[in-house]
Amino acid sequence: MIISDRLAQIPESYFGKTMGREIEHGPLPLINMAVGIPDGETPKGILDHFANALYQPENQKYVAFHGKVEFKQAIVNFYQRQYGVELDSEEEVCILYGTKNGLVGLPTCIVNPGENVLLPDPGYTDYLAGVQLADGIPKTLPLAPPYYLPDWTQISNDTLINTKLVYLTYPNNPTGSVASQQVFDDAIKQFKGTKTKIVHDFAYSAFGFDAKNPSILQTEGAKDLAVEIFSLSKGYNMSGFRVGFAVGNKEIIRALKKYQSHTHAGMFGALQDAATYALNNYDDFLEQQNIKFRNRRDYIQAQLDEVNIPYEPMAGGIFLWLQTPPNYDGEQFVSYLLQEQSILVAPGIPFGQNGKHYVRMSLALDDEQLKEAIARLKSLQSLYHQQ
CATH class of the missing domain: 3.90.1150.10 (Aspartate Aminotransferase, domain 1)
Structure with missing residues (x-):
């Protein structure tokens, strides 16, 4: 073989x-x-917009590697509207060809061989592959019932000192637990001023049953060390479209863009138009x-x-x-x-x-x-x- x-x-x-x-x-x-x-x-409106976009001549050719201006502006407007978070459309937004590509590719972008990556247990299954592909060292971030929230005192100092990246995911897949803004405040405080970065997998952002799910970027200083990865798959019933994006820390966004410029050649323009329409019209x-x-x-x-x-x-x-x-x-x-x-x-x-x-x-x-x-x-x- x-x-x-x-x-x-x-x-x-x-x-x-x-x-x-x-x-x-x-x-x-x-x-x-x-x-x-x-x-x-x-939703039919998104499908109709996608269908019409197929016939636009500009969408039948190569598009800009890092996305259409209109799509990136829709992301900026969405985050301002939903979370009160201001974003720079060029430096703090990276379009993803499905959020899994971003979540698995991120360690290759910023983790050096031999550096630790903290993975939530329980947490999404494919984070591990991204760490192993980057020759990073996966370490467990244990989450305990009933609320499955991180307790940073449970991680040894030796592990923390060599940790380059931490994965968080709320609402949590698979447990259905959620994080308050205080949870994110504590995480940013824990790693502020260190080499450690945070990625928050926000795939199930739309589903907060007892309170609206907060964005990690709402925490003061979060953009100094964190990115958030957002998916259109779940909230908009667009799983087959494979569209998402990362927002936040400029250095991480720059690394993701460089990685994608070598692994992808620009998202299909009609997909971007459909995603733009969804973000602008389907709150x-x-x-x-x-x-x-x-x-x-x-x-x-x-x-x-x-x-x-x-x-x-x-x-x-x-x-x-x-x-x-x-x-x-x-x-x-x-x-x-x-x-x-x-x-x-x-x-x-x-x-x-x-x-x-x-x-x-x-x-x-x-x-x-x-x-x-x-x-x-x-x-x-x-x-x-x-x-």
Whole structure:
């Protein structure tokens, strides 16, 4: 097999090897709760704008590597409107061809071989690959239930001194926990004046059920050391478009742009036009999305409470972090649910060692499927309460 030593050391992407595979399940109709792809359609206005943009001659040719002026200005306006954060469209904005590309590519841009990178546990699975591709040293940032927030006193000074980058992600994938502005204030204070930088993965920004999710850039001094990565995939039902952006620290943005100028040749102009239109015109849609998923959260938690099935409080995002029954780890429970209840969920272990006795359930299902899935789960209450 021809593969480089560097690539060989990286484990297979969990979702890369599972999405699209043929699933063998029990006798009931399959309910897929494993993948966080929003179940709604992209708003018609965005699709119409995208369709019209396809016919524009300027979009049928190469475009500027670092994005259209109109798209970058829409990002600036959006952050001012939503978070009161001022951005420089040229120096503090980097367009991304899907946020995963930015999150995985960032260590290559700013981390030197042998430097530490703190990764949340539990946290998104593919951060690790980016660290390994950069020959960085992954270190665990342990997050404990029920709120899964960083405790910087738990990290040794030796680790902190050699840490170049810290990943944060709120609302957290997979736990559904959220951060207050104080959490970000503490993080910026912790690393201010050091070589450590912070990247905040803000993919589920639209989904804050008990309060609006803050941006890390709202913290005073955050742009001195932090960038935030924003996705249009979830809030706008645009996952197939693969459009996102990074905003914040000028030096990190400059490094990301240089990296992308060698790995990409400019985002398709019609995609940029569609994203521009979404950012400029669909603030109300983001609120509708939040209400829809908050109602789903309320329903699911109430149903599980009825039968005393344990889960971690879900304050944002689109996933429920469900504890496994006694005598099951996450992978065993995934197999049980698939064969006995025809429910597909994601095991907790790909998200970190702290996920060993959890599974992640997506709420991105229509109401009928969601009710059926919860009814099947409730029928398993005896597994949780064996004497």
